Amino acid sequence: MPQEEVDLVVKNACxxxxxxxDEKGPHRGVRMEDLGLVSDGAVAASExxxxxxxxxxxxxxAISVGPQTTIIDARNMVVMPGFVDPHTHPVFAGSREEExxxxxxxxxxxxIAASGGGIRSSVRSLRxxxxxxxxxxxxxxxxRMLSFGIxxxxxxSGYGLSLTDELKSLEVIAQLNREHPLDLxxxxxxxxxxxxxxxxxxxxxxxxIIEEMIPQVAERKLAEFCDIFCExxxxxxxxxREILTAAKEAGLKLKLHADxxxxxxxxxxxxxxxxxxxxxxxxxDERGIxxxxxxxxxxxxxxxxTFSLGLDRYAPARRMIEAGLPVALATDLNPxxxxxxSMPMIITLACLGMKMTAAEAITAATIxxxxxxxxxxxxxxxxxxxxADLVIWDMDNYKVLPYHFGVxxxxxxxxxxxxxxxxxxxxxxxx
Numbered sequence: 001m002p003q004e005e006v007d008l009v010v011k012n013a014c015x016x017x018x019x020x021x022d023e024k025g026p027h028r029g030v031r032m033e034d035l036g037l038v039s040d041g042a043v044a045a046s047e048x049x050x051x052x053x054x055x056x057x058x059x060x061x062a063i064s065v066g067p068q069t070t071i072i073d074a075r076n077m078v079v080m081p082g083f084v085d086p087h088t089h090p091v092f093a094g095s096r097e098e099e100x101x102x103x104x105x106x107x108x109x110x111x112i113a114a115s116g117g118g119i120r121s122s123v124r125s126l127r128x129x130x131x132x133x134x135x136x137x138x139x140x141x142x143x144r145m146l147s148f149g150i151x152x153x154x155x156x157s158g159y160g161l162s163l164t165d166e167l168k169s170l171e172v173i174a175q176l177n178r179e180h181p182l183d184l185x186x187x188x189x190x191x192x193x194x195x196x197x198x199x200x201x202x203x204x205x206x207x208x209i210i211e212e213m214i215p216q217v218a219e220r221k222l223a224e225f226c227d228i229f230c231e232x233x234x235x236x237x238x239x240x241r242e243i244l245t246a247a248k249e250a251g252l253k254l255k256l257h258a259d260x261x262x263x264x265x266x267x268x269x270x271x272x273x274x275x276x277x278x279x280x281x282x283x284x285d286e287r288g289i290x291x292x293x294x295x296x297x298x299x300x301x302x303x304x305x306t307f308s309l310g311l312d313r314y315a316p317a318r319r320m321i322e323a324g325l326p327v328a329l330a331t332d333l334n335p336x337x338x339x340x341x342s343m344p345m346i347i348t349l350a351c352l353g354m355k356m357t358a359a360e361a362i363t364a365a366t367i368x369x370x371x372x373x374x375x376x377x378x379x380x381x382x383x384x385x386x387x388a389d390l391v392i393w394d395m396d397n398y399k400v401l402p403y404h405f406g407v408x409x410x411x412x413x414x415x416x417x418x419x420x421x422x423x424x425x426x427x428x429x430x431x
Contacts, residue, residue, distance in 0.1 A: 003064040008045040008417045010072045010079055011056045014396050016041020017080035018053055019367045019381035026326030026371040032360040045388035048416035053382050074392050081382055082151025082389035083343045084369035087279050087300050087330035089156050090141050091134055091169050094125030096336045103310055119193040122335050126159040134172045142182045144341035147421055149391040149410050154373050158189030163212050166190050170222035181420040185373050188223035191235050191243050210246040218250035226252040230266035237265045244273050259284040271295035277372045281315045289323050298372040299325050302332040303349035304340050317354035328372040329364040348405040358399045388417035
């Protein structure tokens with residue numbers, strides 16, 4: 001039988017984390033501890049897809065290399081799937097470091113928002129920025145995400161809050177997706193907050209979302225998902241149900257910011273509407289956990305937000321895992337409550353703040369995160385036929401990842417079978 005000639009081989013990994021499983025879908029319970037670890041592992045790929053995974057001897061015996069094959073020796077290093085970041089807000093203008101300082105001095109997130117800061121501050125900044133400026137501002141954020149091993153990310157609008165500016169934000173995401181190696185999955189978040197001009201007539205803003213924004217977004221195919229900030233003081237459960245139902249009828253898949261600041265019922269609504277994920281969940285109760293488990297909703301947890309806001313309460317990850325929920329992790333990159341592009345830091349916080357093990361956190365940032373953006377059949381694990389998105393880490397044991405924090409231990413990032421980052425250098429033109 002002729003061997004397949006490949007264009008990429010990564011071999012001799014001291015630990016290859018395949019995340020393979022006999023069962024389809026996200027990993028739950030004790031399966032979150034199983035990383036599919038192969039010692040002295042190798043991966044081979046052709047035309048952006050994985051064709052062989054196993055020990056180095058097994059993979060080398062199964063393939064043929066040619067003069068153009070890229071061969072990477074990962075001796076004394078760990079190789080794993082690229083991270084999938086299922087909750088980010090990468091398109092924004094301006095910064096809010098003053099709010100960070102106010103929180104240090106005792107102001108709460110809610111107090112800052114009520115005084116005109118918070119999301120509405122970012123809205124004012126984004127509306128003043130041009131399309132070109134937003135591209136230039138977002139590009140280095142994507143570079144940093146890529147350098148930390150993120151190869152696919154969900155990307156939300158939500159700082160425009162007008163038809164023109166929401167469409168502008170989504171068009172920026174589409175352009176960045178075309179030009180940058182990191183794949184972006186667009187989400188419409190027009191219901192992120194009620195903008196200044198509608199503070200006295202929120203029903204008119206809801207009408208604008210339902211009757212004008214959602215139809216335009218759907219018709220122009222600018223988003224795959226619709227999200228909403230279902231929270232006290234933002235959009236309540238009834239308003240969220242109305243908006244998300246309209247989005248679902250327009251063909252958009254659903255996500256929710258839920259139970260972040262209080263047990264508002266967002267997790268139960270996510271289950272009711274068949275959302276793919278409910279995110280934040282710091283205050284989720286047992287009713288919400290049971291509802292999500294019964295409906296197959298994936299909880300996306302954002303420990304970086306708790307950390308950045310200086311709060312003590314983290315989402316109850318252990319309760320969710322014990323209830324059979326397939327926990328996922330995300331950075332929540334945004335200008336107000338969590339300005340970070342570092343998934344490794346999020347993994348450290350998941351271990352320290354939510355008592356997840358290193359293995360559970362890696363599972364949550366790979367295969368479970370892929371499922372949280374409806375990419376569980378192509379991303380998040382290293383298996384033949386899947387996208388060749390890999391990260392090579394300068395460590396000899398995956399448990400070092402959360403333990404050695406505050407630095408970047410990524411050696412190489414491979415996207416669709418091509419090296420796009422290596423040892424501090426980007427190779428965008430080769431992506």
